[in-house]
Amino acid sequence: MKELFNDAIYQPLYNALTFLISIVPFGDVGMAVILLTIVVKVLILPLSNKALISQVRMREIEPEVRKLKEKYGDNREELAKRTLELYREKKINPFSGCLPLLIQLPILMGLYFVFFKESGAVINPDLLYSFIHVPDPVTYHFLGLIDISQKSLILALLAGFAQYIHTKMSLQAPAPRSGDGKVSFSDEFARSMHIQMKYVFPIMITGIAFITSGVIALYFIVSSVFAIAHELVMKRTRTT
Template identity: 45%
Template sequence: MISTIWNTVFFNPIYNGLIFLLDVVPFIDVGIAVILVTVIVKLILFPFSLKMVKTQLAVKALEPEITKLKEDHKDDKQEQARKTMALYKERGVNPFSGFLLILVQIPVIFGLYWVFLSGGLPEINMDILYSFVSTPEKINMNFLGLIDVSAKSVFLAFFAGATQYFQIKFSLPPMKARQEGKASLKEDLARSFHIQMRYVMPIIVFGIAYAISAAVALYWTTSNLFAIGQEIYVRRKIKNRNES
């Protein structure tokens, strides 16, 4: 049952989307098709990701008030948490809204991975091809004629890691300077998490993108660039709204 759901909801649509693009868009290779599929997926998820970015910016804006709440209730952690959640609710902010978007993207990554792992390209699996999807005459696996997207690529994996770094840098607030003797364990943990997200996560992305295939590296790079552009767009939109 799980296999059926996986194939019906994720793998088959991704596979057919790639084949469809390779057939209808002239002169493109599988790498460009992966980029186009990524953009289509991001556009479908755009309303959710837009909400996530707005939530992140709203949480950043509430940081001074949250800091004050922590100081006012530093001896009562339960009250501190209750007041913080009440503040989020009052301002209409859901700090956990981004997790759904992350969960949705994971199957897409595995779907792309499975397309190439299962030998779905360059040979076409006619058994799972939709009736309205035609078979392209030729499938070019070399991205821009240079990189085989079914193989590993240090170059594209590096770009995946680099764009992940800048995407996190855009989305996370800057780290506050550590005050000697005043930092609590919670603040130290938060700082550690911040450092790991900013510096360790890109390394993990590089490792995964290299270990799986260049196609996944392309997906990750395109997805990160889309997210950076989206963040810039939302920030400017909110800034213009506040100035008007």
Template identity: 40%
Template sequence: MEFLATLFNLAIYQPLYNGLIALYNFIPDLGIAIILLTLLIRIMLISLSKKSIESQKKMQEIQPAIKRLQEKYKNDRAKQSQAIMQLYKEKKINPASGCLPLIIQLVILIALYRVFMAGISFNGDGHLLYSFVKNPGHINHLAFGFIDITKSNLWLALLAAGLQFWQTKMLMTKNEKVQTAKKQLEEKKDSEEPDFSTIMQKQMLYLGPFLTFIFGAKFSAGLPIYWITTTLFMIVQQYWIISKEKTALKAENKSS
């Protein structure tokens, strides 16, 4: 465990900490520094995020086929599992592939929260700073000139929760439209009975924003600022990915 803690500090925490201080040196506003650091992280993770979104969409697309296999082999669990795994193989889907980006983002979120706390409580101690990162000596706790980043902020927490609700709702709506378009290409429509992933997604539509608000309202304002920034980034990214697929589907409909 000590090795993992050391690795976490050296490979994740310290680089992020230095990044935050370097950005603050460039623009002496901790709120803006948090936003810029978040955007840099999201850009670095864009490939993983894209794979995660695409993996979720592919899993949704094959749910009708999975339900048919579950019904076909409902009395034989072994054959059912084998058939589903074969389906994953044929569709080139790794059911666990969507978990890795979430784990990485969780680790980074933990590190970022520690970084935000360290930035807020910075007292001029530069022992964690790299030699090329200037010690600012003092950090102004007012973000954007009017938000005390050392305290919780209900409005920021509410905005973060609202944006997360919008992001989840947008993904659900877009997926439903894409699924409808794809069903038009099929001779036989699948059952309209909601699948497990759809039910879970609908639950997360409300549970996710609720938890975001609770934690955002409890901790310092740096956390909801991070959530707001990363959610806005993901909304733009999701819109771009899904728009590309809709364009491809329209072209497929025209050619059929």
């Protein structure tokens, strides 16, 4: 499995990054990281679209799902039956977004590991294809300002902030508490997960970005900004 991952995902991405370093001005690794992240995101865009459309459609029927929970909250079997009927009526498969996300995961992991290995390391000629040459020069001073081979608090904070904006945009609001004070376990769990995803995940991204390197932080920033732009475009498309 490790060899398959290396041959099919890691090595092609490593060579792509090396090639981009050789063609960007001054061998700027930061610019190459941005370009490769955007290229990969564009290539997997059809999968991302399917996952995002599924999320948006689920969000659109959330008010109706809440009404069902209020009406059949004490009868789990009836609630499940009515919810499935609603999904069928709206022609929504609640799991349709899972497969595209699972397919994307190894690709995005490969991208992360390439950038992690590239953080301050000398390019390994043994991993390069015969038609890819070791670039010269190679500089880790992104735009001549920030050494992304080292930890960067500024980039780490930007990565966390960008992730927070994306998470806030993509999460659907939890169900409001009812007037009688009764809260179902599922609603309370959803509320707890909403808070954790909204605040804890961006903090985790900030921490990972800081303890690794500026390369990883830059990757997180570009990924989040691309995801934000993608979601804005999809929302505008659905409302026109």
